[in-house]
Amino acid sequence: AQKITQTQPGMFVQEKEAVTLDCTYDTSDQSYGLFWYKQPSSGEMIFLIYQGSYDEQNATEGRYSLNFQKARKSANLVISASQLGDSAMYFCAMREGWSRGGKLIFGQGTELSVKP
């Protein structure tokens, strides 16, 4: 069965430093997608970055990059130069194959706290 695991319930990082949030996944599909969402204390879900299973290069979006290691089934989020506004919950999610409606399976999340 498809599964997403985030093993870090909480993380602390000093402002302006880089931080890596871990995500491992399990799927039998050959085609899948991996997403990261940010949920600040206000509650909304904000899309950050996407990696397709066939993409050869790691995805990047501004200060966010995704360290995709297919053989290890990991899709870690790297945030460079952390800012106070990065303090939030971060969720890794996997899109199942198209035959199942492209649904997302979410991990339990990592709460990131950025210290000044």
Place this chain on the structure above:
Amino acid sequence: NAGVTQTPKFRVLKTGQSMTLLCAQDMNHEYMYWYRQDPGMGLRLIHYSVGEGTTAKGEVPDGYNVSRLKKQNFLLGLESAAPSQTSVYFCASREAGSSYNEQFFGPGTRLTVL
């Protein structure tokens, strides 16, 4: 362009009462989803729809029903609310086709069942 909107934002119900949550999107998306988020957990899929007039069960469908009579609206119903349904409910939508299309989420509905 409002994106995905949810009505209401907050609601308190007594056990056994019924209610309907409304999700509306103005992006002409084919796919729509209902998730619930419980404290300390990620989102879990309740039901989803891949087009007008179609619905399907997700991971936790028991106690909920849905309807997609119009493409832009996706309704989530609770026929007889239970305290276990206290949660934050998120609606999402996405375009069909490209695998790169992310899901756009509404702001959430916080439901408390007493």
